Amino acid sequence: MTITQLYYVLAVAENQNFTRAAEKCFVTQPTLSMQIQKLEEELDILIFDRSKKPIELTDVGRKIVTQARNIVNESYRIQDIVDQQKGFIGGEFKLGIIPTVMPTLLPMFLKNFIKKHPKIKLKIEELTTEEIIERLKDGHLDAAIAATPLEDENIKERVLYFEPFVGYIPKNHRLHTNKKIDVADLDISDMLLLEDGHCFRDGVINLCKAFKNQSDEQFQLESGSIETLIKLSNEGLGMTLLPYLHTLDINEKEKENLHYFNEPSPAREVSLIYHKSELKMQIIEALQDVISGVVRGAIAFQNVKIISPLPSK
Structure with missing residues (x-):
């Protein structure tokens, strides 16, 4: 049994196809098939049906894939040990970022990070929290930036910053004349929300539910982006809540519609998350150092109350 054979097994399990798996592993399909067959003969079982x-795992195959993933991940740790011993911070690093963080945070730190760590080849992908957790567990991401806490025993979290919620309230709205707003003022029935699947949406719903201001009716209007929510609000279709960093980029006229909460301000916790196997920790620590440095000057709020990003049950 070899680590290469286990790596091939994981590739087939992911792609459910020998040809696609071979392409991903940069080997010929006969080579990959032969190595998996050798492993099955050695173990005297069938891993794949x-x-x-598409091809499926057998019952024992599912158990083998779980263990194979652990073994392959642990094999990568050897290179990690060598890199850390040499003080090397480089190589490919796959980073996922949730959609409501990507457009504001990435421009703040990316150029600085690339300049400081030119040997790291970042591969960045915008993903939902659900997709991020799945890919971290499968080993297809090295780390991610997401709203926390996630309460997942397989995922470790390093808090980067606390980002307050800010009300965006147009002039025709009942709360527009309030200099500051309370959470108790919110009514989900006249709020614009992100579409299902966004953790920021879940945070807003959890915030309103805490004060029983959740309507039993379907939400009036939902959108896929915060920019669209602002435009819809400008049309008088309701108020919305924005993450604080999004408020830094809107124009001066729109800033007149911003209303901050009385303290403690509701906020989301944004963290750098990674698998408990703790691979590539030197790069994770380098990311944390750069991001924390740039955000520290942008967010000065201290008295906040963290709102859970987990969907309400």
């Missing part, structure tokens, strides 16, 4: 389309 080849009669199914």
Whole structure:
């Protein structure tokens, strides 16, 4: 049994196809198939049910894949040990970022990070929290930036910053004349929300539920982006809540519609998250150092109350 064979097994399990798996592993399909067959013969079992389309794991195959993933991840740790011993911070690093953080945070730190760590080849992808957790567990991401806490025993979290919620309230709205707003003022029935799947949406719903201001009716209007929510609000279709960093980029006229909460301000916790196996920790620590440095000057709020990003049950 070899680590290469286990790596091939993981590739087939992911792609459910020998040809696609071979392409991902940069080997020929016969080579990959032969190595997996050798492993099955050695173990005297079948890992894959080849009669199914797409290919499926057998019952024992599912257990083998779980253990194979642990073994392959641990094999990568050897290179990690060598890199840390040499003080090397480089190589490919796959980073996921949730959609409501990506457009504001990435421009703040990316150029600085690349300049400081030119040997790191960052691969960045915008993903939902659900997709991020799945890919961290499968080993297809090295780390991610997401709203926390996630309460997942397989995921470790390093808090980067606390980002307050800010009300965006147009002039025709009942709360526009309030200099500051309270959470108790919110009514979900006249709020614009992000579409399902965004953790910031879940945070807003949890915030309103805490004060029983959740309507039993379907939400009036939902959108896929914060920029669209602002435009819809400008049309008089309701108020919305924005993450604080988004408020820094809106124009001066729109800033007249911003209303801050009385303290403690509701806020989301944004963290650098990674698998408990703790691979590539030198790069994770380098990311944390750069991001914390740039955000520290942008967010001065201290008295905040963290709102959970987990969907309400």
